[in-house]
Amino acid sequence: MKKQLLLIVACCLLGSIETAYSKEPLKHHKSIETVTGIVVDKSDQPIVGATVVIKGTKTGTSTDRDGKFALNLTPDAKILIISAIGFKPVEQPVSTSGALKITLLEDLMELNAVVVTGSVNPLKKIESSVAITSFNSKTIQQLAPSSAADLLKHVPGFVVETSGGEVGNNLFSRGIPSAGAYEYVQIQEDGMPVFEDGALQFANADGWLRIDETISRMEALRGGSGSIFATNAPGGIINFITKTGSNDFSGTAKMTTGTSGLFRTDLNVGGALIPDKLFYNIGGFYRTENGVRNPGFKGNDGGQVKMNLKYILDKGFIKLSYKKLNDRNLFLLPIPLTDKNNPKGIDGFNPNTGTLTSRNFSQLDVPQYGGGTFRRNLEDGVHPIVDALGAEFKTDLGGGFTLSNNTRYTKINLEYTAIFPGAEPQSAADFAAKYKANNDIAYPVLNPEYTNVNTGAVVDPALVAKVGYWAIDKQMKNFANNLRFDYKNDKVALSLGYYYSNWTSDQQWNWSNILVSVSDNPQLLNLVDKSVPVGGPNRSRTYNGVTDISWLTRQAQTKGNLNAVFGNAEIKATEQLTFDIGLRYDMDRYTGYKVNSRDGFQNLDNNTAFNNDFAGTTADNSMKVLQGAYQYWKYDVNRLSGSAAANYKFADDMATYFRYSNGFRSPIEEAYFENADKLDQLKPTVINQFELGYKYQAKQFALFANAFYMDLANLAFTDVLLNGKSENKFAKARNYGMELEGQFTAGDFSLTINATLQDPKFTDFSGEGVDNNGNRVRRIPAFYGTIRPAYNLTKNLAIYAEVNHFGKKYSDNENVFALPSFDVLNAGVSLKVKRMRFALDASNLTNTIGLTEGNPRVTTAPGAIYYARPILGRFAKLSAAFDF
Numbered sequence: 008m009k010k011q012l013l014l015i016v017a018c019c020l021l022g023s024i025e026t027a028y029s030k031e032p033l034k035h036h037k038s039i040e041t042v043t044g045i046v047v048d049k050s051d052q053p054i055v056g057a058t059v060v061i062k063g064t065k066t067g068t069s070t071d072r073d074g075k076f077a078l079n080l081t082p083d084a085k086i087l088i089i090s091a092i093g094f095k096p097v098e099q100p101v102s103t104s105g106a107l108k109i110t111l112l113e114d115l116m117e118l119n120a121v122v123v124t125g126s127v128n129p130l131k132k133i134e135s136s137v138a139i140t141s142f143n144s145k146t147i148q149q150l151a152p153s154s155a156a157d158l159l160k161h162v163p164g165f166v167v168e169t170s171g172g173e174v175g176n177n178l179f180s181r182g183i184p185s186a187g188a189y190e191y192v193q194i195q196e197d198g199m200p201v202f203e204d205g206a207l208q209f210a211n212a213d214g215w216l217r218i219d220e221t222i223s224r225m226e227a228l229r230g231g232s233g234s235i236f237a238t239n240a241p242g243g244i245i246n247f248i249t250k251t252g253s254n255d256f257s258g259t260a261k262m263t264t265g266t267s268g269l270f271r272t273d274l275n276v277g278g279a280l281i282p283d284k285l286f287y288n289i290g291g292f293y294r295t296e297n298g299v300r301n302p303g304f305k306g307n308d309g310g311q312v313k314m315n316l317k318y319i320l321d322k323g324f325i326k327l328s329y330k331k332l333n334d335r336n337l338f339l340l341p342i343p344l345t346d347k348n349n350p351k352g353i354d355g356f357n358p359n360t361g362t363l364t365s366r367n368f369s370q371l372d373v374p375q376y377g378g379g380t381f382r383r384n385l386e387d388g389v390h391p392i393v394d395a396l397g398a399e400f401k402t403d404l405g406g407g408f409t410l411s412n413n414t415r416y417t418k419i420n421l422e423y424t425a426i427f428p429g430a431e432p433q434s435a436a437d438f439a440a441k442y443k444a445n446n447d448i449a450y451p452v453l454n455p456e457y458t459n460v461n462t463g464a465v466v467d468p469a470l471v472a473k474v475g476y477w478a479i480d481k482q483m484k485n486f487a488n489n490l491r492f493d494y495k496n497d498k499v500a501l502s503l504g505y506y507y508s509n510w511t512s513d514q515q516w517n518w519s520n521i522l523v524s525v526s527d528n529p530q531l532l533n534l535v536d537k538s539v540p541v542g543g544p545n546r547s548r549t550y551n552g553v554t555d556i557s558w559l560t561r562q563a564q565t566k567g568n569l570n571a572v573f574g575n576a577e578i579k580a581t582e583q584l585t586f587d588i589g590l591r592y593d594m595d596r597y598t599g600y601k602v603n604s605r606d607g608f609q610n611l612d613n614n615t616a617f618n619n620d621f622a623g624t625t626a627d628n629s630m631k632v633l634q635g636a637y638q639y640w641k642y643d644v645n646r647l648s649g650s651a652a653a654n655y656k657f658a659d660d661m662a663t664y665f666r667y668s669n670g671f672r673s674p675i676e677e678a679y680f681e682n683a684d685k686l687d688q689l690k691p692t693v694i695n696q697f698e699l700g701y702k703y704q705a706k707q708f709a710l711f712a713n714a715f716y717m718d719l720a721n722l723a724f725t726d727v728l729l730n731g732k733s734e735n736k737f738a739k740a741r742n743y744g745m746e747l748e749g750q751f752t753a754g755d756f757s758l759t760i761n762a763t764l765q766d767p768k769f770t771d772f773s774g775e776g777v778d779n780n781g782n783r784v785r786r787i788p789a790f791y792g793t794i795r796p797a798y799n800l801t802k803n804l805a806i807y808a809e810v811n812h813f814g815k816k817y818s819d820n821e822n823v824f825a826l827p828s829f830d831v832l833n834a835g836v837s838l839k840v841k842r843m844r845f846a847l848d849a850s851n852l853t854n855t856i857g858l859t860e861g862n863p864r865v866t867t868a869p870g871a872i873y874y875a876r877p878i879l880g881r882f883a884k885l886s887a888a889f890d891f
Contacts, residue, residue, distance in 0.1 A: 044107030057091035115709035128500035136652035137231035180242030182767030191242030220275035234670025235589035241670030252277035252286030265884035268297035303366035309334030323402030332393035341874035359880025427475035445629035516561035550626035738772035755799035762792030788814035818861030829857035
């Protein structure tokens with residue numbers, strides 16, 4: 008409530024200032040000439056929101072809902088510049104003899120669009136010396152992504168795994184191997200990180216960001232200058248830019264429904280509180296959905312609100328923003344499959360829609376060694392509550408100098424609850440005969456009896472499995488500030504900046520294992536040994552279906568305090584040749600602690616507080632208890648990053664560039680935890696990159712090709728294994744490849760492609776029991792890409808098809824488990840009726856079982872039945888959007 012009152016007071020103050028300073032004596036003016044017209048696309052459809060400006064001035068207007076405009080001319084007005092997002096700008100001689108009709112041509116691949124990410128001087132994409140892909144709001148609408156990761160898979164050079172659902176997905180930039188998440192890139196909103204570190208444990212950066220109608224555009228930079236303009240981002244910067252208001256009130260209302268039980272409503276509105284001075288934009292969404300893999304409860308449920316105010320100064324602006332995200336998402340993990348070469352579902356388990364998560368065991372209530380119980384609700388899933396406040400300021404100091412400052416404060420409270428698969432499913436008889444608790448002690452069951460925990464009925468399951476019920480709480484805070492001084496003249500653009508960020512991640516873990524039947528509708532099971540008399544010791548292997556109570560508990564904190572100075576120079580040597588040089592020096596301090604556990608495992612055998620004889624079960628024999636002894640650590644990173652490039656522009660529509668960059672990534676949270684007593688083993692990952700790019704745009708097609716070579720040292724692998732320990736391995740690697748983007752149009756037909764060809768391999772990955780030199784880096788295919796043909800059947804009716812290809816890759820660094828290549832077919836149709844747009848989008852029409860990962864928590868080779876995570880099965884959604 009306080010935040011809303013502050014916004015209202017700010018609006019009133021700004022309004023008062025405007026009133027006080029805008030009162031001027033009335034003057035007599037000469038008659039003013041007005042130019043009118045309409046702006047349309049090649050299909051003769053009106054372009055809403057196109058900008059019409061008198062060349063050499065700031066005097067302008069924008070087109071209305073019918074594409075029409077009227078502009079009062081200045082006495083010396085001769086040329087109009089007309090531009091719109093997604094179109095090439097044109098210059099039009101002024102004429103007042105009649106209404107003008109101006110046709111804008113599509114800006115293929117947005118090569119003439121100005122990009123601001125990873126650059127000191129906003130440039131047209133074709134003039135920039137970086138590999139950058141951008142999507143405007145119209146393109147995002149056409150791609151109809153179900154998540155941020157689903158949008159990013161259309162960027163070449165990014166291997167994106169979208170099989171985890173809406174959140175918790177993984178992005179690998181240019182073949183850089185990692186445990187997953189967004190480890191080597193920085194995810195930003197309006198130029199500032201959504202959270203400073205995008206690869207904290209169970210806190211992937213896409214958890215704090217949602218795609219909705221508030222997004223104006225997305226810019227994705229690969230490699231290049233990422234290490235100059237962000238810390239720990241040698242793989243690139245991904246910047247989601249939010250819409251701001253204008254003088255014309257406008258907005259979009261949208262409703263979506265889908266085959267997964269999806270219902271979603273989006274709204275975004277923007278306008279002026281004070282014309283030409285104070286603008287606002289507010290929007291967000293609410294969505295509820297069972298999910299393609301239906302767990303029997305609402306897998307996705309929640310939404311967000313975003314708003315901003317922008318006040319125009321005489322020579323700059325002030326912008327305030329706020330975001331509230333409160334969302335619950337089902338996190339999807341590997342499922343049981345068979346046939347490694349041609350993946351199939353096992354009997355009774357649908358590989359396209361099945362999940363081991365179920366409402367049949369959504370509630371967990373287990374006793375704790377120190378007293379009390381631990382309760383959790385699986386239906387909350389991944390539940391972040393995010394509050395983010397932003398403030399941006401920019402002013403022209405005169406003489407070519409500008410000052411800007413961007414600030415963001417983010418607070419996140421995260422409850423993370425999910426079912427994680429463990430060892431591969433077994434027959435009920437084999438599981439009982441080979442039973443072993445998490446304390447690694449065997450407790451074979453001689454005469455097994457399985458019962459359904461919910462009904463008490465004796466059951467005879469075909470397959471059973473012990474799966475993890477993992478609960479993680481995190482409390483996270485981040486304050487970041489980016490201060491920049493810029494200077495620009497006709498030949499040089501200089502930038503000098505200071506970046507400061509401090510962040511905290513507190514976390515508490517409590518993990519148990521449960522016993523379930525393996526089927527589309529998994530049931531929670533109890534297991535007893537009938538050869539042991541009732542009341543006898545260790546007769547049961549479960550406690551209300553729990554096989555291992557709180558077998559892993561963790562309490563830890565990680566803090567980062569980052570200070571960086573950076574500078575960048577862009578030098579225009581000739582009209583064709585531009586040089587770009589940047590340096591960044593990071594002085595980063597990481598501190599933290601972890602609470603040590605008691606040696607060995609504890610049990611509740613002599614505890615009478617819970618009205619249960621725990622001597623009769625093995626479920627409490629593997630309890631890990633925190634003893635209250637803290638181990639503190641600190642780690643410093645002082646490192647210089649650099650980048651140098653040259654861009655040569657052959658013509659307005661063709662350019663090439665070369666760039667070298669050196670950047671780093673500090674050790675991640677899990678590495679600190681596992682090596683708190685031996686931090687000297689940790690080193691930042693260092694990445695050297697060479698890039699050679701070529702950009703060309705003709706009337707009907709555009710091409711962007713980028714060759715790269717990368718040398719990577721001190722790569723860390725820190726996946727948490729079944730025993731709760733990190734794999735904690737380090738290596739070197741190299742990668743070279745080619746990224747390709749292209750777009751072709753011919754009348755009503757268009758074709759868009761993106762592809763990546765690469766060869767990431769380890770060059771130094773050996774040690775005790777390990778020799779992976781020459782092996783392919785895990786989870787990275789050598790070839791992947793997308794081809795998307797589209798056709799306008801009429802001016803208002805369009806269809807498209809899309810094929811995603813993912814080449815063969817390996818689940819493990821030992822290259823034992825190969826994940827086969829696969830193709831995914833998507834398609835859709837859209838219809839425009841005046842201001843309405845109806846769309847039907849369908850994904851994975853052929854129900855392809857495409858594997859994105861194996862089971863990263865096990866190190867053994869897969870058996871006849873194995874765990875792997877496939878993409879979601881067939882899904883379709885219908886949307887209706889109204890622009891006003």
